[in-house]
Amino acid sequence: MLSPQSQLLERNIELFQxxxxxxxxxxDAYFTDQLTDYPLDILHQYYDVYSESVRVNSAHTFDSRDVASDPDGFCLNQQIGEHRHxxxxxxxxxxxxxxxxIYLPKAKAHLAMLLQMAASVLSPNGRVHLVGExxxxxKSADKLTSQYGSTEKIDSARHCSLxxxxxEQEVxxxxxxxxxxxxxxxxxxxxQVVSMPGVFSHNQLDEGTELLxxxxxxxxRSKVLDFxxxxxxxxxxxxxxxxHFDVTLLDVSALALYCTARTLAANQLTGTLIGANGLHGVEGRFDHIITNPPFHTGIKTDYSITKRFISDAKRVLVKSGALYMVANRFLPYPGLLAEHFSQVRTLAQTSRFSVYLALAK
Known part of the structure; x- marks a missing residue:
C-alpha cells in the first residue's frame, strides 16, 4: 500500500520523466514500482523498507571494526531493473x-543533515524535492531549505505537501x-557515546536506558543482543x-549502526552489528535480549514494532533465556509479554518508566 506521501508523488509522476x-x-517499498521505466538510485537509511524493496528476507551482519574504519560509512547495494537500492x-x-x-524525516536536525547531503550530490542548477505530511x-521546512535557494510548493493532497x-550554490x-x-x-x-541527527536520544543519555x-x-550470561x-x-x-561477552547490536537504521560502530571504537571495544527489520531473518540464539525498543514510526505512536519484537523474541533466545526491557509506563507491554513468556516481572519503576524481566517458556 502506498503511503500518503507516495500517493501525492503518484499525482506528480511526470516529474520523474x-x-x-x-x-x-x-x-514504502511500492512507489518505485510506479517508476520501473525510469533509472533511479534509492538511498535507504532504514533496513525495513530496503529489504522489502529488494525482496530480501534475511538480516545483514557487519563487523563493527569494518564500519568504524570507513569514514563514509558502509553500504549494501542491490540492482532491481533500472533501480539501484x-x-x-x-x-x-x-x-x-x-x-x-527526500521523504520528510521526524527530526528537524535529521532533515537539516539530509538537505546538506542532498545538495552536495547535485549537479549545477539541481533541485531538492521534499515530500511529507x-x-x-x-509547512515549516522552508526555514531550512531557504539557505540553499528559493522554495516553491508543487502540490498538496492526502494531508501532504510537495x-x-x-x-543556488555549491554545497x-x-x-x-x-x-x-x-x-x-x-x-x-x-x-563515550557517538551520535548524530536521526539516531535515538541524540546527544543525550536516555533516562529509560540509564534505569535499565x-x-x-x-x-x-555471555551471549547478549542489544535490540x-x-x-x-x-x-x-x-x-x-x-x-568476555559476545555482544551483538541490532538496529533498523544505518545511521544508528554507523554511530554504534564509532561508540564501540571510542571505548576500544568491538561487537557484531546487524541491520534488520525487527528480528526478521536474525539467526543464532542469545542468552539475553536487552532493549529500549521504539514505539514510534515517524511521528505516529506505533506499538506494532514492539508487539512483533515480543512475539519473535522467544525464537532467538535459548531455552532458559531472558528478555530485559525498559518502556514508558503507559505502554501496554506487561500483557503482551505475558502472552509469550512464562514469567514477567517488574524490576523497577519510576513515574515515567518500567523495567521488565521476561523469562522464556
Whole structure:
C-alpha cells in the first residue's frame, strides 16, 4: 500500500520523466514500482523498507571494526531493473544527480543533515524535492531549505505537501561534521557515546536506558543482543563491563549502526552489528535480549514494532533465556509479554518508566 506521501508523488509522476534522480528514505517499498521505466538510485537509511524493496528476507551482519574504519560509512547495494537500492547512512559522494527527493524525516536536525547531503550530490542548477505530511512539519521546512535557494510548493493532497528547492550554490557535506561525542556517567563508569541527527536520544543519555542499565543483574550470561541499539549505549556498556561477552547490536537504521560502530571504537571495544527489520531473518540464539525498543514510526505512536519484537523474541533466545526491557509506563507491554513468556516481572519503576524481566517458556 502506498503511503500518503507516495500517493501525492503518484499525482506528480511526470516529474520523474527527465533528469537523474536520487530518492532518499521512501516511506514504502511500492512507489518505485510506479517508476520501473525510469533509472533511479534509492538511498535507504532504514533496513525495513530496503529489504522489502529488494525482496530480501534475511538480516545483514557487519563487523563493527569494518564500519568504524570507513569514514563514509558502509553500504549494501542491490540492482532491481533500472533501480539501484542502497542501504547506507549517506549518499555516494562520487555520484551526481539533477534531482534529489527526500521523504520528510521526524527530526528537524535529521532533515537539516539530509538537505546538506542532498545538495552536495547535485549537479549545477539541481533541485531538492521534499515530500511529507503536513502535521509532520513540512509547512515549516522552508526555514531550512531557504539557505540553499528559493522554495516553491508543487502540490498538496492526502494531508501532504510537495516542495521543490532550486539549489543556488555549491554545497559540501562531511559526515564527520554531524557526529557528536559525549561522555556519560553510568553508575561508577564512564562511556563515550557517538551520535548524530536521526539516531535515538541524540546527544543525550536516555533516562529509560540509564534505569535499565542500573537494574541489570550481575549474573548475566555471555551471549547478549542489544535490540534497537541506537547509538550503542546498552551493548557498549555491557562490553565495557564484561569484556568476555559476545555482544551483538541490532538496529533498523544505518545511521544508528554507523554511530554504534564509532561508540564501540571510542571505548576500544568491538561487537557484531546487524541491520534488520525487527528480528526478521536474525539467526543464532542469545542468552539475553536487552532493549529500549521504539514505539514510534515517524511521528505516529506505533506499538506494532514492539508487539512483533515480543512475539519473535522467544525464537532467538535459548531455552532458559531472558528478555530485559525498559518502556514508558503507559505502554501496554506487561500483557503482551505475558502472552509469550512464562514469567514477567517488574524490576523497577519510576513515574515515567518500567523495567521488565521476561523469562522464556
Amino acid at each position: 527527465e533528469g537523474k534522480w536520487l530518492l532518499v528514505n521512501p516511506a 542502497t542501504f547506507a547512512p549517506f549518499a555516494d559522494s562520487k555520484k551526481s544527480y539533477t534531482d534529489v527527493l 503536513n502535521k509532520g512539519g513540512i 516542495l521543490t528547492t532550486h539549489i 559540501e557535506f562531511s559526515a564527520a561534521s554531524w557526529l557528536d561525542t559525549n561522555t556519560f556517567s553510568i553508575g561508577d563508569n564512564e562511556l 542499565l542500573q537494574k541489570l543483574p550481575s549474573s548475566l 534497537a541499539c541506537g547509538g550503542g549505549v546498552i551493548g557498549s556498556y555491557l562490553k565495557q563491563q564484561y569484556p
